[in-house]
Amino acid sequence: MAAEWQGKIRKLDDYRWEIPTSYKEGMRVPGLIYASEAMLRHTLEEKAAEQVANVAFLPGIVGHSLAMPDIHWGYGFPIGGVAATRVRDGVVSPGGVGFDINCGVRLLRTNLTEAEVRPKIEQLVNELYTSIPSGVGSKGKLRVSEKELDEVMVKGSRWAVEKGFGDAEDIVVTEGSGCIKGANPDKVSKKAKQRGIPQLGTLGSGNHFLEVAVVNEIFNNKTAGVMGIQRVGQVVVLIHTGSRGFGHQVCTDYVALLGQAVKKYGINLPDRQLACAPVQSPEGKDYLAAMAGAANYAWTNRQCIAHWTRESFMKVLGKSRKELGLEQVYDVAHNIAKIEEHTVDGRKEELCVHRKGATRAFPAGHPEVPPVYRDIGQPVIIPGDMGRYSYVAVGTETAMKETFGSTCHGAGRMQSRSAAKRSLRGADVLRSLADRGITVKTGSLSSLAEEASEAYKDVSDVIDVTQKAGISLKIMKSVPMGVVKG
Amino acid sequence: MEKEFEILEHTADVGIVAYGSDMKMAFANAARGMFSLITEPDDVEETEYRDIELTAPDQESLLVNFLNELIFLFDVENILFKKFNITELSNTSLKARSYGEKVDSKRHELKIGIKAATYHMLKIEKNNGIRVQVLFDI
Numbered sequence: 001m002a003a004e005w006q007g008k009i010r011k012l013d014d015y016r017w018e019i020p021t022s023y024k025e026g027m028r029v030p031g032l033i034y035a036s037e038a039m040l041r042h043t044l045e046e047k048a049a050e051q052v053a054n055v056a057f058l059p060g061i062v063g064h065s066l067a068m069p070d071i072h073w074g075y076g077f078p079i080g081g082v083a084a085t086r087v088r089d090g091v092v093s094p095g096g097v098g099f100d101i102n103c104g105v106r107l108l109r110t111n112l113t114e115a116e117v118r119p120k121i122e123q124l125v126n127e128l129y130t131s132i133p134s135g136v137g138s139k140g141k142l143r144v145s146e147k148e149l150d151e152v153m154v155k156g157s158r159w160a161v162e163k164g165f166g167d168a169e170d171i172v173v174t175e176g177s178g179c180i181k182g183a184n185p186d187k188v189s190k191k192a193k194q195r196g197i198p199q200l201g202t203l204g205s206g207n208h209f210l211e212v213a214v215v216n217e218i219f220n221n222k223t224a225g226v227m228g229i230q231r232v233g234q235v236v237v238l239i240h241t242g243s244r245g246f247g248h249q250v251c252t253d254y255v256a257l258l259g260q261a262v263k264k265y266g267i268n269l270p271d272r273q274l275a276c277a278p279v280q281s282p283e284g285k286d287y288l289a290a291m292a293g294a295a296n297y298a299w300t301n302r303q304c305i306a307h308w309t310r311e312s313f314m315k316v317l318g319k320s321r322k323e324l325g326l327e328q329v330y331d332v333a334h335n336i337a338k339i340e341e342h343t344v345d346g347r348k349e350e351l352c353v354h355r356k357g358a359t360r361a362f363p364a365g366h367p368e369v370p371p372v373y374r375d376i377g378q379p380v381i382i383p384g385d386m387g388r389y390s391y392v393a394v395g396t397e398t399a400m401k402e403t404f405g406s407t408c409h410g411a412g413r414m415q416s417r418s419a420a421k422r423s424l425r426g427a428d429v430l431r432s433l434a435d436r437g438i439t440v441k442t443g444s445l446s447s448l449a450e451e452a453s454e455a456y457k458d459v460s461d462v463i464d465v466t467q468k469a470g471i472s473l474k475i476m477k478s479v480p481m482g483v484v485k486g
Numbered sequence: 487m488e489k490e491f492e493i494l495e496h497t498a499d500v501g502i503v504a505y506g507s508d509m510k511m512a513f514a515n516a517a518r519g520m521f522s523l524i525t526e527p528d529d530v531e532e533t534e535y536r537d538i539e540l541t542a543p544d545q546e547s548l549l550v551n552f553l554n555e556l557i558f559l560f561d562v563e564n565i566l567f568k569k570f571n572i573t574e575l576s577n578t579s580l581k582a583r584s585y586g587e588k589v590d591s592k593r594h595e596l597k598i599g600i601k602a603a604t605y606h607m608l609k610i611e612k613n614n615g616i617r618v619q620v621l622f623d624i
Contacts, residue, residue: 046497073497075606075621099601099623136524136596137564137589194562205599206624245561248601248623252554255605260543272546272605416495417598417624446597486599 005044007053009033015469018064019053026268027056032064033071034403034469039461042414043071051078054270058083059278060090062344062351066403068358069465070412070457074098076273079357080412084404085279087339087350091267092284093276094258094291096354097337099251101291102298103208103242104175104333105381106306107392109228111325112235112317114214118437118481120316121212125441125482127312128210132305133202134486135443140201142304149197149297150185156296160303166310167328170303172370174331175360175378178299180338183292189253192290196246196297201304203241205444205486207451209386210309211238213478216389223376223394223475227329236478237326238390239305240383242335243298250294254287279352288337288352295336302331329392330379334359334409340368342404353404361395361407361472369395380472384411384459386440386451387433389479391463398470407472411459420455421446433483442485451485491519494607494619500598501607501621510572512616513549517570517584520553520603520622524560525594530568532585541579546608548580549618553603556584564589598624 008023012032017040019031031052035043043049048071055077056065062084071080076095085091117124133140144152152159157171157178171178185193203210215234218224229236243250261277261284262269269275277283310326317324337354344351362369362378369378377394384390388411399405415423426445429452433440442448466472494501502519506512521527538555542548559565567586574581589596601623609619 048497075499075604075623079498136599137561191558191562195558198562205596248561249558252558252602256542256547256551259547259605272608275605413498416497417500418493418495444595444597446595450598 005047005049007049009049015465019049021056024053026270027053029056029061030064031056033067034069034465034471035071036461036465039069039465046073048073048078051076052081054274055081055083057269058085058091058093058274058276059267060085062086063404068406068408069462070357070408070410072412074356076271077356080408081356082358082403082406083354084342084351087279087352090279090352091276092279092287092337092352093274093354094251094254094287095273095275096356097251097291098335098356099248100242100335101247101250102295102333103335104298104302104331105383106239106302106331107329107381108237108306108309108326109329110235111323114233114235114481117212117235121439121482124212124312124316125439125484127316128309129441129484131308131312132210132484134204134484136205138202138204139198142201144197144200146193146197149193152200152300153183153185153188153293153296155179156299157303160300165304165307170306170328173328173372174299175333178303178331180292180295182289183296184289185293187286187290188250188293192246192249192253195249196244199244199246200297200301202244203305203484203486204244205447208241208486210305210484211386211480212482213238213390213480215476216479217477219474219476226373226376227379227392228327229476237309238381238383239302239309241301241305243294244301246297247294250290254290258283258287291337295333299331330381332359332381351404355406357409358406359409360405361399362405363395363397363400380407382408382410382459382463385453385456386480386483386485387436387438387453388459389477391459391474392476393466393472393474395472396470399472403471407466408462411456411462413455414457415455417450420452421449424449424452424454438480439482440485448485490515494621496621499622499624501619503617503619506616509616510575512618513552513572513575514570516549516618516620517553517556517567520556520600521567523598524600525566525596527568529594530566531587532569533587534565535583535585536565538582538584543578545577545610548578549610549620550603550605550608552580552582553620557600557602566594600624
């Protein structure tokens with residue numbers, strides 16, 4: 001691990017830390033990290049703070065180069081980074097979205113209690129593992145044609161619902177209705193399509209998972225009630241995946257292309273992975289059209305997986321959909337760039353908001369929050385690691401003012417993958433999870449060790465910071481009971 | 487035998503530092519290092535090959551593009567590569583023949599998926615041989 005970061009950092013209050021523009025020539029705005037003192041100390045042991053400063057170089061960036069409390073060292077952007085650039089004269093950076101375009105989380109609620117599900121959890125996890133392909137290089141059972149893939153790119157979640165995967169109601173409670181407009185399949189390479197076709201409807205590997213969880217604490221009964229979260233002991237389902245090889249290839253292609261655009265437009269960057277182009281340039285527009293296609297692919301992917309999840313529950317528990325519930329609470333993207341309107345220096349401004357490991361957190365009353373949640377704010381789904389717990393929160397006005405309506409996306413890694421594997425064996429992790437009542441099915445034991453709780457920050461510490469800083473408000477906490485891990 | 491490559495630690499992702507007496511060997515060792523992250527190289531036979539021809543604006547991009555091309559082939563054709571013959575390499579172009587075999591789930595454990603090779607911390611250093619460094623998104 002690198003020596004402690006020696007840059008300038010100034011404490012604003014207990015949860016906000018600023019990196020002034022004077023730290024590094026070329027920073028256009030200050031950096032702002034949301035963290036407790038203890039968490040900050042860890043952040044400074046790696047290169048994440050330097051990355052916050054580097055992102056501040058992006059032309060057209062406004063406000064601050066932001067980092068949520070789950071910040072950790074990424075490539076180019078830090079994970080947990082948020083950067084908003086002016087659409088009229090700023091840039092878009094594929095590295096600010098990441099390779100897994102629209103990696104995100106979907107939450108389903110059930111009418112079931114822990115007591116009803118626990119006796120069948122092993123069977124349920126096995127069924128989910130069988131019906132939803134997962135693991136490195138996993139191939140789906142959909143097998144779409146190239147023409148259908150083009151439709152997926154343009155329509156997003158709606159494509160899946162039209163094909164019979166899921167409910168029309170799911171779309172209403174998906175961020176942006178499960179579709180970014182302006183996707184153009186012609187801006188997506190043949191290679192991306194080749195990777196995308198066989199992988200639609202797969203969970204993937206790494207930190208992606210499908211989790212059957214139990215509500216174990218409710219912090220606000222009224223707000224939770226609006227989301228259909230009625231009581232402790234209620235079973236919920238979390239689906240965490242993204243755009244698979246399709247998105248990875250779109251990002252790969254455009255990082256290379258925009259690397260050239262950086263020279264063409266004379267942009268000064270401290271890290272090549274921050275490659276970018278003006279939002280209004282042909283290169284920038286092409287990236288956004290391709291990124292929209294990959295984002296829509298990811299929503300289709302989670303939509304199909306939600307459908308098979310429902311089928312698996314029906315099969316194992318022998319109940320109808322109506323009895324089970326399994327309605328969607330919400331679906332969020334946490335690796336994405338969105339064109340949104342925000343207030344900058346008292347004026348309305350169209351911005352390109354990059355969220356790299358950060359979640360949109362719009363407040364009550366915002367027109368993009370679906371009517372059902374208009375009075376409580378947009379639900380934010382924040383998965384922790386597989387051994388501990390996950391949270392649901394809602395967006396706030398403070399987030400709108402300070403973070404372009406954004407909050408954290410997860411626990412944030414603390415330990416490298418090889419360090420985790422050196423100290424833990426997959427089989428031991430499996431046993432210790434079983435001791436805590438968590439059934440896990442995985443194709444790879446070594447990948448399980450890499451994703452062990454010990455490798456992550458405690459998501460409660462992350463939530464504590466977002467809560468006290470006011471950028472999202474916690475509503476409920478769930479603990480895992482069964483996990484399918486790629 | 488001299489050290490071919492070693493694993494570079496990173497909080498979220500993994501990198502490779504590869505060595506070679508010349509650039510071709512360093513590129514080949516970087517590819518070997520990358521596939522050693524995915525599976526155990528000893529379990530892979532050399533029954534198939536794929537040819538790669540690339541051009542790029544500079545040598546760093548060439549290395550990233552070469553590795554990303556191999557990731558693409560692994561993702562689409564499920565080929566685990568083991569041996570890499572870089573037949574031509576300039577500052578802006580590369581020709582390589584890579585040998586390996588299709589994944590056989592009975593014999594190959596796939597340890598991690600690699601999304602892409604990145605430009606972050608990318609380095610090609612020439613003194614007393616070649617040292618290259620690449621970080622992957624996992």
